[in-house]
Amino acid sequence: MKLSAKEKAATSEIFTNLKITEVPKNSVGLGALNSVFKQVNTYMNPVDAIKIMSKLNQKGGFDCPGCAWPDPDDERTTLGEFCENGMKAMAEEAQNTIIGSDFFKKYSVDMLSCWSDFELGKSGRLAGPLFLPEGGSHYEPISWEAAFEKIGSTLKTLKDPNQAVFYTSGRTTNEAAFLYQLFVRAYGTSNLPDCSNMCHEASGKALTETLGIGKGSVTLDDFYKADLVMVIGQNPGTNHPRMLSALEKCKEHGGEIIAINPLQEVGLVKFTNPQRPLKLLKGGTDIADLYVPVTINGDVALFKAIMLQLVAKEAGGAAIFDHVFIEEHTHGYDAFINDLKRYNYDDCVRKSGVSDEVISEIVAKVIKHERIIICWAMGLTQHENAVDNIRELVNLLLLKGSIGKEGAGTCPVRGHSNVQGDRTMGIWEAAPQAFLDKLEGKYGFKPVANHGYSVIDAITAMHDKKASVFIGMGGNFLSAAPDTNYTAEAMSYCDLTVHISTKLNRSHLVTGKEALILPCLGRSEKDVQKSGEQVQSVENSMGIVSATKGILTPCSDNLLSEVAIVCQLAMASLKDSFSINWQGYQTDYSLIRNDIQTLIKGFENYNQQLKNPAGFYLPNGARIRQFNTPSGKALFSVNKVSERVLKEGEFMMMTIRSHDQFNTTIYGLDDRYRGVFNERRVVFMNAEDIKQRGFVAKQIVSITSEYKGVTRKADAFKIVPYDIPRNCCATYFPEANVLVPIDSYAHTAKTPSSKSVVVWISAL
Ligand SMILES: Nc1nc2c(c(=O)[nH]1)N[C@H]1C(S)=C(S)[C@@H](COP(=O)(O)OP(=O)(O)OC[C@H]3O[C@@H](n4cnc5c(=O)[nH]c(N)nc54)[C@H](O)[C@@H]3O)O[C@H]1N2
Ligand SMILES: Nc1nc2c(c(=O)[nH]1)N[C@H]1C(S)=C(S)[C@@H](COP(=O)(O)OP(=O)(O)OC[C@H]3O[C@@H](n4cnc5c(=O)[nH]c(N)nc54)[C@H](O)[C@@H]3O)O[C@H]1N2
Ligand SMILES: [Mo]
Numbered sequence: 001m002k003l004s005a006k007e008k009a010a011t012s013e014i015f016t017n018l019k020i021t022e023v024p025k026n027s028v029g030l031g032a033l034n035s036v037f038k039q040v041n042t043y044m045n046p047v048d049a050i051k052i053m054s055k056l057n058q059k060g061g062f063d064c065p066g067c068a069w070p071d072p073d074d075e076r077t078t079l080g081e082f083c084e085n086g087m088k089a090m091a092e093e094a095q096n097t098i099i100g101s102d103f104f105k106k107y108s109v110d111m112l113s114c115w116s117d118f119e120l121g122k123s124g125r126l127a128g129p130l131f132l133p134e135g136g137s138h139y140e141p142i143s144w145e146a147a148f149e150k151i152g153s154t155l156k157t158l159k160d161p162n163q164a165v166f167y168t169s170g171r172t173t174n175e176a177a178f179l180y181q182l183f184v185r186a187y188g189t190s191n192l193p194d195c196s197n198m199c200h201e202a203s204g205k206a207l208t209e210t211l212g213i214g215k216g217s218v219t220l221d222d223f224y225k226a227d228l229v230m231v232i233g234q235n236p237g238t239n240h241p242r243m244l245s246a247l248e249k250c251k252e253h254g255g256e257i258i259a260i261n262p263l264q265e266v267g268l269v270k271f272t273n274p275q276r277p278l279k280l281l282k283g284g285t286d287i288a289d290l291y292v293p294v295t296i297n298g299d300v301a302l303f304k305a306i307m308l309q310l311v312a313k314e315a316g317g318a319a320i321f322d323h324v325f326i327e328e329h330t331h332g333y334d335a336f337i338n339d340l341k342r343y344n345y346d347d348c349v350r351k352s353g354v355s356d357e358v359i360s361e362i363v364a365k366v367i368k369h370e371r372i373i374i375c376w377a378m379g380l381t382q383h384e385n386a387v388d389n390i391r392e393l394v395n396l397l398l399l400k401g402s403i404g405k406e407g408a409g410t411c412p413v414r415g416h417s418n419v420q421g422d423r424t425m426g427i428w429e430a431a432p433q434a435f436l437d438k439l440e441g442k443y444g445f446k447p448v449a450n451h452g453y454s455v456i457d458a459i460t461a462m463h464d465k466k467a468s469v470f471i472g473m474g475g476n477f478l479s480a481a482p483d484t485n486y487t488a489e490a491m492s493y494c495d496l497t498v499h500i501s502t503k504l505n506r507s508h509l510v511t512g513k514e515a516l517i518l519p520c521l522g523r524s525e526k527d528v529q530k531s532g533e534q535v536q537s538v539e540n541s542m543g544i545v546s547a548t549k550g551i552l553t554p555c556s557d558n559l560l561s562e563v564a565i566v567c568q569l570a571m572a573s574l575k576d577s578f579s580i581n582w583q584g585y586q587t588d589y590s591l592i593r594n595d596i597q598t599l600i601k602g603f604e605n606y607n608q609q610l611k612n613p614a615g616f617y618l619p620n621g622a623r624i625r626q627f628n629t630p631s632g633k634a635l636f637s638v639n640k641v642s643e644r645v646l647k648e649g650e651f652m653m654m655t656i657r658s659h660d661q662f663n664t665t666i667y668g669l670d671d672r673y674r675g676v677f678n679e680r681r682v683v684f685m686n687a688e689d690i691k692q693r694g695f696v697a698k699q700i701v702s703i704t705s706e707y708k709g710v711t712r713k714a715d716a717f718k719i720v721p722y723d724i725p726r727n728c729c730a731t732y733f734p735e736a737n738v739l740v741p742i743d744s745y746a747h748t749a750k751t752p753s754s755k756s757v758v759v760w761i762s763a764l
Contacts, residue, residue: 002137008113008510009478009488011735013716016669018679018698020720024672026270045096048552063548065089065171065523066662068414068541069240070220071614083241088660088667093502093522097124098555104130104139113509117479117734118666118680120504126519127556134513144560144568147516152572154469154496161188161448165458165467168194168427169475170416171523173536173548175592176562177418177425179585180473183570185426185436186445186578190452191467192429195475196419197455198482199378202386202749203412204423210394210635212628213621215420217409218373219542223250225407227369231288232260232299232393233379233755237267237673238659240413243375244271248285256365259288261379262296262654262725263684266673290361295353295725296652297383297756301641302352302359303392308345309363310399311337320367322401329625329634330398336636343641351641353725371407372400377415379654382755386746388639398634404625414541415663417523421539424600424618429454438599445578455481456750459742462490470512471498471569473562476505479664482740482752483712500565505664520562525550527561531588534561537610539618545603546615563589646727646758651689653703654755655733655740664734671732676720683761684722684730695763697721703731705759707741714738715764729761 066086103123109132112120131142131150142150158164166184168177184192196204204214211217223229223246236243244267247257259268268288294302314320326333349356366372374397380389394403394410402408414420426435429452436447453461459481461467470477470491481487491497494512501508502522508515521527527534527550539545560568567586571577585592593606602618603609609616621627627634646652657663658671658680670677674684683703685695695701702715714736724730731739733754744753 003110003113005488005492005510006485008110009484009506012114012116013681015681015716015718016679018682018718018720019677020697021675021677023675023723024266026266026272048094048096062523062550063417063538063546065093065417067240068417068420069242070540070542070544072220085238085241085659085662089662090524092121092662092665092667094524094552095125098127099124099504100127101141108137109139109509109511110137112504113506116666117506117664118669120506121665123504125555126501126504126517128519128558130517132511132515139517142516147518148568148572150514150516151471151496151498151569155187155573156575158469162191162452163467164189164469164471165191165193165453165462167455167458167470167472167475167477168192168422169473170195170419170422171474172422172562173418173538174421174425174545174596175536175589176473176566177422177427178592178596179563179566179570181426181428182439182443182580183566183574185439185447186443186570186574186580188448190429190431190448190450191458192427193453193455193458194419194422194427195416195480196423197750198480198752199415199419200381200412201454202381202746202751203376203390205749206387206390206394207410207412209629210391210637211403211410211622212634214423215543215620216411216541217403217620217622218411219617220246222373222407222409223247224253225371226250226255226373227371227407228256228258228365229373229375230258230260231268232374232376234261234375234377234413235263235265235267235657236413237265237271239377239657241267243413244287245273247271247287248273251285251287256289256369257287258290258292258362258365260292260294260299260302262294262728263730264291264293264723290358290365292354292358292362293725296654296728297385297642297644298352298354299380299389300385300392300639301348302354303396304340304343304641305345305348305352305354305359306362306366307340307396307399308343308348309359310366311340313363313367318367321399325401326398329627330636331629331631331633332636336395336638339638348641366396366400370400370402371405372397372402373407373409373411375411375413377413379755381746381751382753383642384744384746384753384756385640385642386751386753387749391637392639395636398636403634404622409622412541417540418538420541420543421537421545424539425596435599442595442599443578443580445576454750456742456745456752459487459490462494465493468493468495468512470494470496471500472507473500476507476664478507478510479505479734479737482737482754483742484734484738485712486742500562503665518565519556519559520565521550521554521559523548523550524552525554526552529561529564529587529589534589535610536589537593543618543620544615545610545618547610563592644756644758649760651727651729651759651761653705653729653731653736653739653757653759655736655757656730658732661732674722679718680732681717681735682720682731683717684720684724685761686724686726686728687721689726690719690721693761695719700764701761702764703736703739703759703761705739705741705757707744707758710741712739712741729759
């Protein structure tokens with residue numbers, strides 16, 4: 001019997017013996033070193049491990065595929081600029097096992113789909129191209145030539161190029177990303193959804209509208225000069241551990257830190273820098289000076305409450321706002337203030353879930369300090385009103401003149417290591433016309449001007465059978481996307497699904513009629529082409545472009561680089577290659593950069609600039625108070641407080657990352673910083689809520705979401721009592737993605753609202 005797409009998409013529901021302990025009081029320190037060594041010992045060859053530790057994020061080394069946090073411009077620690085989770089990412093990629101040729105003979109797609117994501121990931125690196133024929137039960141080896149020929153002939157016979165969707169995850173280097181979008185546009189579509197659509201899209205939208213650039217404005221150096229850093233909706237201890245060193249340095253220079261989060265994340269409480277042995281002995285730095293337990297999606301209400309207090313104090317004669325800056329550089333101040341005054345302070349306080357006392361403490365710090373940085377991540381971007389969240393924090397920065405000066409500004413902390421660079425290179429379903437015109441000028445074809453599908457649109461199009469071919473450059477589309485069952489159906493309706501991947505994942509198992517897996521080199525591996533060893537480049541969260549060069553011998557001889565795969569795809573699929581030198585690009589990547597420098601601002605002398613070991617900064621208007629908005633000024637915006645009211649029995653659920661995962665890649669089953677071990681199917685609940693509903697700790701429950709009349713259900717989660725605001729709960733991504741409705745997303749940005757899912761919880 002064959003399993004259905006939904007059955008194959010389900011993550012394992014077998015429990016793995018949950019253990020709950022007290023939440024630790026300190027992050028990183030010796031615990032982190034222990035965890036690294038455990039992971040490295042189990043999965044890596046020791047010689048590779050040493051090579052990696054010495055080269056990771058070093059000048060002239062390679063960029064960690066873990067996250068997009070920047071490396072210091074000046075000194076870098078000799079131990080390596082690595083962190084626990086960066087090393088775990090490396091142990092995952094540079095694993096000492098490969099999937100042998102008998103693996104897919106032994107295990108059918110149906111059998112593999114019964115494995116957990118953790119088990120799939122541990123099966124080893126993909127080592128050669130694979131094909132799943134129509135009606136077939138097992139993947140079979142295929143030659144590269146035959147694989148490209150199959151894709152090419154399918155793409156050439158589509159009636160309309162818009163029937164194909166080309167996804168990108170954010171690890172792809174600048175060179176591969178530039179070529180990929182060039183190929184897709186030359187093929188005739190702008191269907192270029194990417195992981196950013198599920199991630200910081202709302203930040204990009206809000207920042208472009210208000211400050212004229214969809215990227216953050218601060219540099220790492222600003223952290224050392226800031227008076228106040230607000231960290232909102234972000235868990236750096238797990239997801240950007242090297243950011244803790246910057247926060248520590250900020251504190252040493254006299255800065256204060258406020259953490260705004262429904263959870264008191266351990267990394268924000270206390271941090272012991274593993275690269276400072278004395279600190280290891282003395283017990284670390286207290287990071288947050290103030291912790292603000294906002295309710296899920298209570299941030300706009302909280303910001304309104306803060307700003308109402310500020311406005312009242314200004315009216316009382318205090319000099320708080322930077323009126324010179326407001327006058328000279330902003331637009332829309334009066335409309336914003338008039339709208340703000342319509343709100344009732346007590347109502348905002350109640351909706352934020354934060355006490356009046358704590359809000360007053362925030363206000364006191366905001367008044368006292370001149371140089372404010374606001375950092376944020378998924379806690380703000382994955383809501384229906386995500387764009388409002390970000391525009392509202394910009395309002396506060398504008399009031400204080402905290403933009404475009406030292407020690408102040410916006411810091412959307414990016415996820416994937418090159419997600420920002422991919423956008424700069426044109427991976428964008430809604431690329432600006434000016435960029436398309438430049439491509440036309442250089443290559444002689446007319447790129448489609450209409451916007452293509454974002455992630456949500458792509459899934460819906462496949463579900464509606466308007467799209468029939470899916471090609472994924474990295475990532476794990478099925479598990480990362482919302483509404484797993486709907487997405488699984490959508491993928492299964494396709495004629496052909498293709499994944500360019502390093503590791504096996506669930507997207508390879510829920511396929512179209514035919515499927516291909518094209519295995520590629522990882523970031524840590526040497527990339528040798530006809531002209532010799534190749535260098536590539538990436539852009540980090542602060543707009544610095546730097547070189548990255550693999551150092552390990554590739555795990556198999558039968559892998560191609562992402563660049564080579566794109567060139568071969570293009571040559572097999574384009575009826576006319578215009579004046580695009582695919583053969584040349586594959587031979588020598590510096591030729592790709594020669595093209596990029598003529599098309600994208602800031603990349604002049606690209607090959608030359610890349611030789612600077614610390615990389616080079618891209619231009620950033622907001623950083624120098626040049627706002628690329630229609631008025632030429634920064635824009636105050638009018639935003640609404642979320643009116644979503646929970647009914648009796650409902651909870652607001654956020655889906656978050658554990659300490660042992662990278663997105664859909666599961667490194668292990670522990671979440672050490674939250675005191676949860678050996679289990680991922682858990683739901684974090686407030687102890688009072690547990691009591692009130694008559695539940696007990698570790699009880700097995702089902703979770704149901706209802707949205708616009710459609711219910712979605714996930715069975716078998718164990719209750720973990722946790723310090724979380726009342727009526728809020730948390731589960732892990734991707735296990736809970738079945739509950740995230742496909743049609744619930746941020747207005748204008750379409751980021752799925754995976755941090756505010758209304759659910760109810762029932763005993764099983
Ligand atoms: N080790 C590791 N590193 C990673 C990743 C990984 O999976 N593992 N993923 C990478 C990627 S792609 C990304 S995008 C980033 C993600 O980095 P984060 O955004 O830090 O990741 P999440 O686990 O989604 O955490 C969201 C945080 O927001 C809080 N939160 C949720 N809802 C709200 C809200 O309504 N308001 C406020 N104020 N807070 C809220 C949660 O409690 C949680 O602390 O990390 C990147 N780095
Ligand atoms: N409910 C819920 N859903 C979410 C989120 C959430 O917080 N909650 N977060 C969202 C966010 S922020 C993001 S960014 C997305 C992530 O979405 P994706 O980027 O699609 O997912 P990943 O899990 O990062 O992709 C992992 C896969 O990438 C492949 N891979 C790894 N390295 C390489 C490489 O160097 N090259 C290639 N070609 N492939 C490689 C491996 O095969 C691996 O299995 O998920 C989103 N989904
Ligand atoms: Mo992300």
